[in-house]
Amino acid sequence: MSGVLVLLEHRGGAYNRMSWEALAAGQEMAKAAGQPLTAAIAGHELEPLGSELAGKKLDKGYRVEHALLKDYTADGYVLAIEQLIKKLEPSFVVLPHTYQVRDFAPRLATRFGQVLLADLVGLRKDGDSFVFIRQLFQGKLNADYRHNGPVAGSAPCFLSVQAGAFRADSLEAGSASVEIFSPQLDAGAIRNKPQPPFREAAQTVDLGSASIIVSVGRGIKEQDNLPMVEELAQALGGELAASRPICDNGWLPMERQVGSSGQTVSPKLYLAIGISGAIQHLVGMKGSKTVVAINKDENAPIFEVADYGIVGDLFEVVPALTEAVKKARGA
Structure with a gap:
């Protein structure tokens, strides 16, 4: 052999x-x-x-x-x-x-x-x-x-x-x-009978072509906290995305999910906010050129693939980062 x-x-x-x-x-x-x-x-x-x-x-x-x-x-x-x-x-x-x-x-x-x-x-x-x-x-x-x-x-x-x-x-x-x-x-x-192939719903958001993605995970805690992350995405001129739990809860549409059961992305910049880094999510964003992770758990797997990591409370880090981006852009 x-x-x-x-x-x-x-x-x-x-x-x-x-x-x-x-x-x-x-x-x-x-x-x-x-x-x-x-x-x-x-x-x-x-x-x-x-x-x-x-x-x-x-x-x-x-x-x-x-x-x-x-x-x-x-x-x-x-x-x-x-x-x-x-x-x-x-x-x-x-x-x-x-x-x-x-x-x-x-x-x-x-x-x-x-x-x-x-x-x-x-x-x-x-x-x-x-x-x-x-x-x-x-x-x-x-x-x-x-x-x-x-x-x-x-x-x-x-x-x-x-x-x-x-x-x-x-x-x-x-x-x-x-x-x-x-x-x-x-x-x-051949006992199986072929069935029509599964057809995904048409996507209105193509994360695969985005150059900047700000992705949020279960660390955001509540749906009402999402606008804070969305504001950062808008300041950076990027797209808002999420890990599976956020989309499963209906807080964001499924078309914004990154991972093995969502979209596969390869942006120039990927911000992972409150995302632990399960393999199902990592396989969807491993092609990103630069990964920045924000998580309060210093042992979170996301830090193993991140180019830059911030260990801290996202509710303190994200607003400060948003203001810094706006200031740098003169907004």
Whole structure:
């Protein structure tokens, strides 16, 4: 067994952004291990996606093509990808940690007598083996999981990577051949019935294009205190955003949520106010160029990713910061 296989996800004729992050992780692993890198997509009539994949740095790509894979089903994907894995015999199978992957990948891993090591935020090579990193207790603890390396005839190690853990912009370009792999599928073996895909409500706020974001968390305590943070956002000429608890409470609309279940942002300046820094929030803003955190808990995980941190009461810091910004701008 040898090599790293990355399984990419697509919808509506386009790759999921997290697929490129998974491929970046695969490139890093293949380079560190000195093993070949392959990537695959499953579906039907995938020529355009195959051409796009051919422009990435990998040893070979595969289009897992079958009419029964036109619409995603867990049964169809498990049966088809299982056949590809048995053909390639990779040491590692890497996937993006998406809702779709969470649906079929545990069953796929079980077919090989393995478990899915899910939601990885990092990895490193240690001697002849890899160490994979997951976060526990809402990002308060990092746990290392060691993979001792494949042995002859053993099953691959199945991994999924958390959104934002690897940067898609670090993906290396190249030139690769992409061939068709035709799995043997029987309609009777696919018990799932495809349903219309989930459609998100149209967003009137595009946080992804904002250069300055002021984001507020549960530290704000009450909805009536939000205008204080909104005033700072207006003084900076930025957009107001929030962590999930604020939006779940209905204090701000869901379209202003940053995180794994909200928007992913990469502004020049991200102010995190009263946000502890759970991994679900961090993955949505890790691409920010400069992060400033204000929190009264000096041990809050947000300070681990912040470029500048203020340990203090936000009800004292935010008004003072707003006045300083207004004064600097002559407002």
